[in-house]
Every structure is written in C-alpha cells, then in structure tokens.
Amino acid sequence: MLTRTPVFAIALLALAAMLAACSNSSASPTATPAPATSPSPGASREDPEAGFRALLDAINRKDYAGVFDGLSAEARATFTQDAVRALIDKIGGADANFSVTLQSVNSRTVNGDQAQLGLTLVVGYQGQTYPLTDVAFMVFEDGKWRLSDHFLQTAIAAAGRGAPPAEPRVFRAGGCVEGDPLGGVYLPSRLKVLDACVTVEGLVREVEEPAAGEGDGDLSFNVELTGDDLRLINDGNRKNMHGWLHMEIVPLDQPNVRTPQVGERVRVTGPWVLDTVHGHNEIHPVWHLEVLAP
Structure with missing residues (x-):
C-alpha cells in the first residue's frame, strides 16, 4: 500500500467505517457537478448517485444492515456484516459525531449495469473536516445501484483488522506472474483479461502521479505504440486517448517498478485488459518496465 500522511490515514480509517469508497486524495471543496459523460440509466432505474447517497445515509445513521445491503455481491462476499458493524463501532467509539457528506458529483459514467461517479466528499472526524476526492464504482444488482470498491479490503488493513489485499508477486520465467494476473488491482471485476501476459514497447506520452488519479493509488501513463503492438488498442483508445495504450502501476508494484x-x-510487461466501464484497453497492472535507448 502507499505510505499515507497522518491526516490521510485518519481519513482512510474513517472511510473504513463508512465503507463508502472514499479515497485519500485532497480536493477543493468548491467543485461543481459535471454533466454526465454517457447516457443515464433507463427510465425504470434510479440514478447511481441516488444509490450512493442512500449508502452514505445508512453510514451516518450507523445502520449496519443498510450499509451491508448497499454493497455489491462481490463486496459482500469479502466483507461480512459483522465486519461492517465492528468497523463502524470502532470509529464511533473514537468520535460519536463522525459524518461524511457528499458535496458534489463531478463526473458520471454509466455503461449498462456499471457506473463510475467522480465525487467530492467532506469527512467530519474528531473535530476536523477533510475534503476528499474519489471515484466510486457502482453496479446495478437486484433492482438497485450498489457500491463495489477496493476500499472494502484495504480499509480492513488500514484499521489493523486484516492483511493487505494482495500477496507479493511470484514470477515465472519470461516475467509473467503465477496466479491471478489482476492481484492488487482496484476493483478487478471492472477489467476483462484479454491476455494474461503481454510485453509491448512504445513512447511514453503522458504520466499521471497517484495523487492526481482516481484515489486508488495507481500511477497511470499512456504509451504510443507502433507496428504490431497497435493491435492492443481499440476504438476507445483511439477516441479518448489519442490512440495511446493506457497503463497503470498499482501500489503493490510501485516499490519495484520505476516511474516512467x-x-x-x-x-512494459503485464496483463492486457479491457476496462469495461470506460471501454478502452490497458496494461493493468504493469509488472515490469524497462527504459530503452532512444
């Protein structure tokens, strides 16, 4: 996991109790809602923002069953209702007035039964307020939008109640990993593995440090490919990323993979995946990165 400052550690611990997928990145509290970047759900569905607000309301009321019901099936499989109760009680014991407020939805992407909300929240904890930005992933299940997010595992570790969510890599000859190629990835269910291990070469065009990203701690960059490697991009890359291939180094690998x-x-070596929310292809996570001669 990334090393966090004391303020962010407090915020993350508070968010553990919330289970609200709030990241540890600071943000300006004056952000204004942005228009939807894709069509909203069908008329028979509530907006995913309503599902997220309902979850926050349950958190603030310390409604354990309501919080648990607001989680996706994937999340409920890894985080029990007893764990929800224990974490909320732990934070409540430190600050009975703990609260979280959704200040604005800055972006909204809906793709079928999946949605992504770019959020600005304000956490009140032990007399302090912490403005935070995050990207919350929602899934539409059993007639409602539910939260599905990596902080359900990470928060347990942050609160000292469990191990980090991924084991150290074990590599085979050639640089591919043993086991799950998406180990250590933020909400892996949003990614479809197209090839469990590929190696590509290209020119780095953009780099985004973790603090400027989606709140998952990943270091993101885009690479311009040539020749046969162009087969790895799709229309989403061509439309939204100048035809470049998106790549992400997750916190698990950042101690061993240099920043491009x-x-x-x-x-670069890692799994070739489709981001099913945004519709573009990626190498995510990056396991190896070698700088070549110009």
Whole structure:
C-alpha cells in the first residue's frame, strides 16, 4: 500500500467505517457537478448517485444492515456484516459525531449495469473536516445501484483488522506472474483479461502521479505504440486517448517498478485488459518496465 500522511490515514480509517469508497486524495471543496459523460440509466432505474447517497445515509445513521445491503455481491462476499458493524463501532467509539457528506458529483459514467461517479466528499472526524476526492464504482444488482470498491479490503488493513489485499508477486520465467494476473488491482471485476501476459514497447506520452488519479493509488501513463503492438488498442483508445495504450502501476508494484517519464521509450510487461466501464484497453497492472535507448 502507499505510505499515507497522518491526516490521510485518519481519513482512510474513517472511510473504513463508512465503507463508502472514499479515497485519500485532497480536493477543493468548491467543485461543481459535471454533466454526465454517457447516457443515464433507463427510465425504470434510479440514478447511481441516488444509490450512493442512500449508502452514505445508512453510514451516518450507523445502520449496519443498510450499509451491508448497499454493497455489491462481490463486496459482500469479502466483507461480512459483522465486519461492517465492528468497523463502524470502532470509529464511533473514537468520535460519536463522525459524518461524511457528499458535496458534489463531478463526473458520471454509466455503461449498462456499471457506473463510475467522480465525487467530492467532506469527512467530519474528531473535530476536523477533510475534503476528499474519489471515484466510486457502482453496479446495478437486484433492482438497485450498489457500491463495489477496493476500499472494502484495504480499509480492513488500514484499521489493523486484516492483511493487505494482495500477496507479493511470484514470477515465472519470461516475467509473467503465477496466479491471478489482476492481484492488487482496484476493483478487478471492472477489467476483462484479454491476455494474461503481454510485453509491448512504445513512447511514453503522458504520466499521471497517484495523487492526481482516481484515489486508488495507481500511477497511470499512456504509451504510443507502433507496428504490431497497435493491435492492443481499440476504438476507445483511439477516441479518448489519442490512440495511446493506457497503463497503470498499482501500489503493490510501485516499490519495484520505476516511474516512467514523458518522452522515454519503454518496454512494459503485464496483463492486457479491457476496462469495461470506460471501454478502452490497458496494461493493468504493469509488472515490469524497462527504459530503452532512444
């Protein structure tokens, strides 16, 4: 996991109790809602924002059953109702007035039964307020939008109640990993594995540090490919990323994978995946990165 400052550690611990997928990135509290970036759900469905607000309301009321019901099936499989109760009680014991407020929805993407909300929240904890930005992933299940997010596992570790969500990598000859290629990935269910291990070369065009990202701690960058490697991009990459391939280094790998710089030629190894929410292809996570001669 990323090393966090004391303020962010407090915020993350508070968010553990909330189970509300709130990240530890700071944000300006004056953000204004942005228009939807894709069509809203059908008329028979509530907006995913309503599902998220209902979850926050349950958290603030310490409604354990309501919080648990607001989680996706994937989340409920890894985080029991007893764990929900224990974490909320733990934070409530430290601050009975703990609260979280949704200040604004800054972006909204809906793709079938999946949605992504870019959020600004304000956490009140032990007399302090912490403005936070995050990207919450929602899934439409059993007639309602529910939260499905990586902080359900990470928060347990942050509160000292469990191990980190991924084991250290074990590599085979050639640089591919043993076991799950998506180990350590933020909400892996949103990614469809197209090839469990590929190696590509290209020119780094953009780099986004973790603090500027979606709140999952990933270091993101885009690479311009050539030749046969162009088969790895799709229409989503061409439309939204200048035809570049998106790549992400997750916190698990950041101690061992160097940060690329714009203008470097690199050779990268990791799983080739489709981001089913945004519709573009990626290498995510990046396990190896080698800088090549210009």
